[in-house]
Amino acid sequence: MIRALVDRLLTSPRTPELLASTVAINVLALGSSLYSIHLLNRYVTIGLAPTLITLTLGVLLAIGFEVLLRKQRQNVLTSLIQEADTDASNRVFSAFSTTRYEPLLQIPLAERREALGAPATMQQLTSITNLAAILDLPYALMFALGAMLLYWPLGLFGVLACGLALLLGFLSEREQRGAAEDYAKANSRAQQLGQFLLTAGEAVRCLPLIGPLSRRWGEAQDGSLGSRRTSMNLQALLQQSIQNVGQLLSVVVYAVGAMAVVRGDFTTGGLIGANILVSRAFAVCSRAAYLADPLLRAGRADAALRKVEVTEAASTAGVTPARFEGHLSVSDVSFSYPQQPVPLFESLNIDLPPHQVLVLTGPNGSGKSTLIKLMLGLLSPGRGLIRADGIELRQISQGWWRSQIGYAPQDAVFFDGTLRENLLLDRDIADETVLELIREIGLESFLASDPAGLDRPIASHETGLATGLRRRFVLLRAVLGDARVVFLDDPTEGLDQAGQAAVAKLLNRLLTEKRTLVIASNEGFILRAADVVVDMSKKPVPSVVRPNRTPPEAGVTP
Numbered sequence: 001m002i003r004a005l006v007d008r009l010l011t012s013p014r015t016p017e018l019l020a021s022t023v024a025i026n027v028l029a030l031g032s033s034l035y036s037i038h039l040l041n042r043y044v045t046i047g048l049a050p051t052l053i054t055l056t057l058g059v060l061l062a063i064g065f066e067v068l069l070r071k072q073r074q075n076v077l078t079s080l081i082q083e084a085d086t087d088a089s090n091r092v093f094s095a096f097s098t099t100r101y102e103p104l105l106q107i108p109l110a111e112r113r114e115a116l117g118a119p120a121t122m123q124q125l126t127s128i129t130n131l132a133a134i135l136d137l138p139y140a141l142m143f144a145l146g147a148m149l150l151y152w153p154l155g156l157f158g159v160l161a162c163g164l165a166l167l168l169g170f171l172s173e174r175e176q177r178g179a180a181e182d183y184a185k186a187n188s189r190a191q192q193l194g195q196f197l198l199t200a201g202e203a204v205r206c207l208p209l210i211g212p213l214s215r216r217w218g219e220a221q222d223g224s225l226g227s228r229r230t231s232m233n234l235q236a237l238l239q240q241s242i243q244n245v246g247q248l249l250s251v252v253v254y255a256v257g258a259m260a261v262v263r264g265d266f267t268t269g270g271l272i273g274a275n276i277l278v279s280r281a282f283a284v285c286s287r288a289a290y291l292a293d294p295l296l297r298a299g300r301a302d303a304a305l306r307k308v309e310v311t312e313a314a315s316t317a318g319v320t321p322a323r324f325e326g327h328l329s330v331s332d333v334s335f336s337y338p339q340q341p342v343p344l345f346e347s348l349n350i351d352l353p354p355h356q357v358l359v360l361t362g363p364n365g366s367g368k369s370t371l372i373k374l375m376l377g378l379l380s381p382g383r384g385l386i387r388a389d390g391i392e393l394r395q396i397s398q399g400w401w402r403s404q405i406g407y408a409p410q411d412a413v414f415f416d417g418t419l420r421e422n423l424l425l426d427r428d429i430a431d432e433t434v435l436e437l438i439r440e441i442g443l444e445s446f447l448a449s450d451p452a453g454l455d456r457p458i459a460s461h462e463t464g465l466a467t468g469l470r471r472r473f474v475l476l477r478a479v480l481g482d483a484r485v486v487f488l489d490d491p492t493e494g495l496d497q498a499g500q501a502a503v504a505k506l507l508n509r510l511l512t513e514k515r516t517l518v519i520a521s522n523e524g525f526i527l528r529a530a531d532v533v534v535d536m537s538k539k540p541v542p543s544v545v546r547p548n549r550t551p552p553e554a555g556v557t558p
């Protein structure tokens with residue numbers, strides 16, 4: 001992100017304008033020191049009034065131009081910052097929506113949160129003041145050189161003080177590293193608990209949760225606030241040290257300069273002018289030294305984001321078959337989650353020809369959802385291959401595969417938007433088709449309960465929408481469109497009789513439409529519709545049977 005901003009700064013068509021205004025601003029800043037030198041050196045020979053009028057007009061003109069140029073530089077920087085902000089936010093969205101899921105899960109949650117917050121972190125670094133401080137930094141040398149030309153020891157003190165300020169900034173950054181790491185971890189825990197308090201309000205109030213929750217909350221807050229405090233103390237120390245160096249610089253400049261004036265080696269005007277120049281140089285350096293903290297945080301966020309992005313290349317490559325019949329096969333597949341001592345299953349072989357129904361059955365935790373995620377390509381098998389129409393899933397383009405599958409996950413998730421947006425996603429489907437399906441699964445009275453109809457808002461954290469309704473809408477979403485393979489994870493979970501009848505209707509529709517179906521369920525009526533049943537309770541090798549399926553024309557009934 002930082003490199004992208006630097007590249008943008010270097011390659012933007014407005015860069016020459018930016019650099020030219022920076023040069024002019026800093027050259028004009030010399031005006032006040034020239035003013036002091038000339039005023040104090042000339043009024044004796046030329047007279048106070050004419051000197052004062054000429055020089056004051058001159059310096060006011062210089063200040064006026066400087067203000068205009070700063071404003072103009074601010075405009076250029078604002079547009080560059082806006083472009084960099086958009087870049088950063090697009091990168092985050094793309095990293096979290098298109099990277100492969102499994103490697104993403106391997107990245108610790110705290111780091112994923114840092115990557116997600118990268119645009120905000122970057123914004124703290126790329127304020128106009130901070131960028132101006134970076135642009136002005138080389139001119140600190142110009143100010144110090146100016147002072148050197150007046151009386152070299154004073155310029156040298158300026159250079160040394162600048163170096164010291166930058167060194168203090170560098171040392172502070174190194175000290176901050178540990179605190180920043182602790183903060184990221186503790187802050188992630190605090191955010192997670194905050195999320196729980198936000199979304200589990202009912203459980204928090206009705207279960208005896210307050211004790212364990214408040215203990216964890218206290219620990220997380222202590223950790224997060226404590227490491228933030230450490231970091232703020234370090235920043236305060238840096239600020240104090242820089243102030244002290246500044247005071248010392250002023251004393252040394254006046255002491256050495258005054259001695260030179262007394263000896264007749266230097267003028268009073270020159271001394272005041274040199275002091276202004278040295279102070280300017282030091283001010284520029286100290287502003288740059290304060291960038292240590294935002295630079296460190298932006299660097300960490302950038303590194304975390306790049307870690308997430310690394311997996312992206314693999315997901316965008318891959319073949320896009322011209323046709324897809326809907327044939328799935330699982331060959332000698334084994335899988336275990338990291339840190340799991342024994343495989344969840346192994347040596348699994350399934351052949352699912354197009355238009356057939358595979359039902360995964362077994363008790364809770366037996367691996368039904370996991371096998372679905374493997375067949376979706378979200379997880380990769382430890383051993384063996386999963387193929388779609390004979391092509392290994394890992395070789396297929398993720399984008400293409402996404403367009404071929406429908407998926408109703410076990411968690412009925414929605415995003416903040418209208419019901420229509422949540423059902424249609426980015427597919428072009430006519431309202432009539434949606435309404436027909438809504439009627440088919442008995443949701444028309446729910447739809448009619450709000451005059452907004454399909455445009456009724458539905459929130460990601462919606463608790464007002466009954467569980468059974470949420471599930472039915474999620475199933476509807478998976479079925480809409482023309483996905484060749486539809487995956488339904490526990491489609492009847494939380495459904496009443498009417499809901500089960502709705503699922504049966506949807507299944508009948510899918511069978512008639514000749515889609516390939518993969519369903520995780522222990523429901524009898526769904527098992528009766530299966531061409532292939534995989535019993536995940538058999539360990540370590542699940543049993544695969546081809547039962548005598550109820551003929552499709554007989555339909556699926558609960």
Ligand SMILES: Nc1ncnc2c1ncn2[C@@H]1O[C@H](COP(=O)(O)OP(=O)(O)OP(=O)(O)O)[C@@H](O)[C@H]1O
Nearest residue numbers: 337338344362363364365366367368369370371410
């Ligand atoms: N991301 C994960 N990391 C580690 N272990 C996991 C992960 N997801 C699931 N597991 C574990 O893998 C096992 C199988 O889980 P899975 O959700 O596939 O079972 P399931 O048969 O679908 O269960 P249910 O019927 O309750 O939905 C469980 O022991 C679960 O705790």
